[in-house]
Amino acid sequence: MCNLGVLTLLMLMATATAFRFYQDEIPNGDHVPHPCKPNYLWWGVGHANPLGGGPKNPFGQDFARYHSWTEELCRLDSDGDGMTNGQELGDPNCVWTKGNLPQESTSITHPGVCDPWGSDQCRIANQAVTCETGEFKCDGINGQDVMNITLRFPPTAVPAEETSYMCFTFELDMLEEDSEYHLIGSKPFIDNANVMHHIVITGCDATSSPLSKPELCNMAAAGCQKTLQVWTLGMPGECVYREAGFKFGKLAGITRINMQFHWTNPQKRTDYIDSSGLTLFVTKQLRRYNAAYFTTGQTHLVIPPGMPRVVKKSTCTPECTRLIMSESVHLMTGWNHMHYLGYQQNVELNRNGEKLRDLTPDDVYSYDNPIVYEYNPPVEVRPGDSLETTCVFRSTSRSTTARYGEGSFDEMCFGVFTFYPAEAMVQPSCLTWDDLDLCTFSGTSINDCDLMVFINQSHPERQRLFSKVLDNCNAYGGCRSECPAALAEVRQHPCLRGRMEAYIEDIMPVVGTGLDVVKFFSALESCDCVDKPHTSTWKYPVSGAGGHTAVVSISILLAAFTMMLP
Template sequence: MFNLGILTLLLVATTSAYRFYQDEIPNGDHVPHPCKPNYLWWGVGHGNPLGGGPRNPFGQDFARYHRWTEELCRLDSDGDGMTNGQELGDPNCVWTKGNLPQESTGITHPGVCDPWGSDKCRVANKAVTCETGEFKCDGINDQDVMNITLRFPLTAIPAEETTYMCLTFELDMLEEDSEYHLIGSKPFIDNANVMHHIVITGCDATSSPLRKPGVCNMAPTGCQKTLQTWTLGMPGECVYREAGFKIGKLAGITRLNMQFHWTNPQKRTDYMDSSGLTLFVTKQLRRYNAAYLTTGQMHLDIPPRMPRVVKKSSCTAECTRLIMSEPVHLMTGWNHMHYLGYQQNVELNRNGEKLRDLTPDDVYSYDNPTVYEYNPPVEVRPGDSLETTCVFRSTSRSTTARYGEGSFDEMCFGIFTFYPAEAIEMSSCVTWDDVDLCRVNGTSLNDCDLMIFFNPSHPQRQRLFSKVLDNCNVYGGCRSECPAAVEEVRQHPCLRGSMEAYIGDLKQNGVSSLEVFKFFSALESCDCVDKPHTSTWRYPVSGAGGHTAVVSISILLAAFTMMLP
């Protein structure tokens, strides 16, 4: 009993302290929850990572084990027959803080008895809750509200770490001459071992339906309007009482697309799933139409073994004036990073002064996001700014993490629901490094016509490529004539400042060619590592791309680049 209390105190700390203890034990940042598949223990609840797990009756003795020691490593604190070191990936008890553990797979919780549910562990684990919370939403039980259940047929899950799968549903149950509001949704999770999130998007008449589940990296063409989201740890989504998401033929939404994100890190071949959502829909229209708005940063490079990496993005006053036709009111907001996410906040500013924090996660959890409900809703005016700050911790990683849609890639977004939907046509206000993507106008950005740059037969592209490739080395060192050629080429709007790296990133997510790779390699052949201009062109890259759940502009740009040669 004494040993269990000591280990539990290491693992179950207070809100202000338990992140500290993750660094004090091997694999402390990805110990799985014993009875909640696909959860990490530190992500389940704030302050008590077991969501109400066992308490430590021997807190006064904590000073004996305030750090990882060989003695603590060799204890079997939960009495399940495995030492603490074996459960945490340090079987030989040689791990020291700041180094990678000997093992990083097969980790189990050393303070909770395994196997979960067995007779020998039932008493020891009686204080550990496995509930994720009850869904409560005013209005969904009213007589005028109908339930629409969308579920995948039983589908084999690919043996891939990350899979996005889509299926389209017709709205035949809705009357063609009526308007409807979608006011909430509740998940049905069939396989919690792999399910990470679900996104419902509305499809217009131009969309091509997916009649059976199919792998997708973004919503199908014509299905770009986000209507509902669910992610691990959320009991459901409840729309503010005065608003709803408009659907139905009169609203231009003739069918719905449901996207699953499955996480299968073990790449098992025997998993199946038939999860889905129940939608709550009414003909009694509410006062306002609702929509989603996303802020954040789409350019991330997080070095390994770093205790703190900060990334920022600003939806500037200029951007809100550009995308907003009138003030909007935020109903809910939440943060979205992945497993390296540590802290996050979106801050609302007006006239250069901070008004309030919108999503102040001092302890962020990918597996258990905090949804902030604003009652009354928060007004955002044209000319206000939204500042997104994401803090990452990569002490457990041996490789650089970059922006991408996989669970072990990273993201940095603030996600909000707002009304009236008509006030914002562009559903995101994000940046790529310091490039404001709110300035996208058709195929143009910051005076750069992307089609001109990416069209192989266009005279401007041919001139730019020839200038660089004729004067600079592709695979060698810096030629004396190269700097002058590069300086001239970098005056082009598509290659000025951060636009160069942004163009390279767009192209590598589309259909890259050897000529493009040579151009960017030659362009950077004379760049010194201490030059701030050095871009982040990489070739080839896999795993990056748009994220349907959080940022529609990435879908637009990714779809655009896929059409380019």
């Protein structure tokens, strides 16, 4: 039987769904895991819940008794599973107060849902909680000309890491050599929901290498750059707009398909196996337009701990849309992408300095349950329009700084869209690093800076710059008298001019770091504050004097900068 405590907690957590500020009223209120889906957070009733719903609470009037976290509410065992509400929410001593970090932030459990999930003693108490996802509906896949292709990983051990990216390639032997196809939809088969976060299907050209078994991979495998389908938590499937399809097949230059998994294993368990996959719906009856994916957003994020609101913005400027678009495109769908600190997000479309509309207005954002906005009719974006992405983060339960990164507990700030015609977009992204436009990439260069200068350790220009700085400046000490002149000279280099210096320093870990790199950037800063002891801002671990190899595939590096899916 539910008592007042469990009703109160469920009401608190349900209300937090519609009014996220109520999450501040209980410790760790923003990252309570769902008991039967460890890879999901709990968002309660009243929300488009990825689990299909939650316990229904008809006794909202009882909320008036405990409208905030009290010692009495903390010491109750609301769900009768032998742990107090405080123990389950990380406040075992019932001392937490609003605005402070909880005593514990790991091993959090739901105080209003009986544990262990599925046990006899909890079956009745949890009968209103479901782990089912929504039904996939797509009229277009029912035509007689549509065939389906199911691609699944062989049973594969999940690494004992918080975040892993695993890739496997499939040959297209089931397709005719002399035909082109449109991919018009996909539906997931999720074998291990405890770890699966998202799946990306990309088309691979003749330069790609087949993978005979699943292997750990970068976020975009070399030679497999054309994104064809995406599935992420909370999506029952993808149904492409009726006039468009993603072109693929050997005649279209795609010789194989790469399937990438993003696994989240925060407990670092060693016993997980996964054999998930996607069913692809394809047709030889080509639709009117070819479709593609487009991403906009911010790649430079620093989110301090304990903050109720951190706002980050990115603008795909009119100059950028003119550069990357040869004609107008039409957006079919769009959704936001942040991680667990994500609180609110929106991408706004502007024309001639005036707002046209909101494209992805998530007043309540959920990493585990993205809202996919379908535009019918599709939304036109013209060369010269601008797209402004605003991401709001909340880090009140974090004790460490979060930065941009591919891990589940790093952060991102992207808007992801499908559009047509694919041919109108000369590059699939419009991103910024802080206020630096990344749309100006040309080959391996941006703003006249050739990235190969820093990627290749043997590049003579890199050796000259490093020698000039390290011979005249202290890496771990004060400002030498000869250093300012040396810095003034090297900072005339396009890669070290203005904001480019900070950008180059930030991206160097993508290709690996060595002691010489750490010393170089420390020495660059040695005279920034001559009246203060120097403290390097370098934040990345040193892998040894030799570091990692710095000669890497530029396609992998650029894919990391302008990746299609976060």
